Amino acid sequence: MTLLSGGNPARALLKEHKLPVRNTLDLSLTHYCGTHLKIRMLRCRVCVLAVLLSLLTLIPSTQSADCCLKYTRRPVPCRRLKDYTYQTITSSCDIHAVVFHTRRDKFVCADPSQDWTKRVQRCLLKRQKRKSKLKKSL
Known part of the structure; x- marks a missing residue:
């Protein structure tokens, strides 16, 4: 250069x-x-x-993900469920509901006054009693 x-x-x-x-x-x-x-x-x-x-x-955070906003229209067979809980009316939840927990870890909201809901609740209670008796006998 x-x-x-x-x-x-x-x-x-x-x-x-x-x-x-x-x-x-x-x-x-x-x-x-x-x-x-x-x-x-x-x-x-x-x-x-x-x-x-x-x-x-x-954006306001809502608790609607933890709340049932409406009921299911179809009855769910007891064999697909493992447990249930109750939802009461609160500031973020507008309806009373029975929340069924499926075996696939999903939630189904049911009307507590429906006959099929009461029948499935009885089925789940019987299943829980049988399991507790089996555990006691072991």
């Missing part, structure tokens, strides 16, 4: 490798603008993420 006094090292390097010589000011501006653009895009992404997170905090 030949560098004359007062010459520009970037220009000399470009000439040596037979690349088109452009103004070094153009090269430095291109580098600056490219870096500046990356920083602006990163700032934009951070701002969008901050807005989304702040909106997420504004």
Whole structure:
């Protein structure tokens, strides 16, 4: 690389490798603008993420996932169930319900006044009594 006094090292390097010589000011501006653009895009992404997170905090959390909002229409066979619990009316739960726990760890909400609900409850109670008797005899 030949560098004359007062010459520009970037220009000399470009000439040596037979690349088109452009103004070094153009090269430095291109580098600056490219870096500046990356920083602006990163700032934009951070701002969008901050807005989304702040909106997420504004969404009220509900307990409806833990509540029965309506009853099932189909009776569920006792053989598919393992247990049940009662749901009472609270600030977040609007209905009384019998919540059946299936063997596949799902929940079925049933109307406590329906005959099939009472029949399945009796079936589950009998099953629990048999299991407790078996445990006592062992």
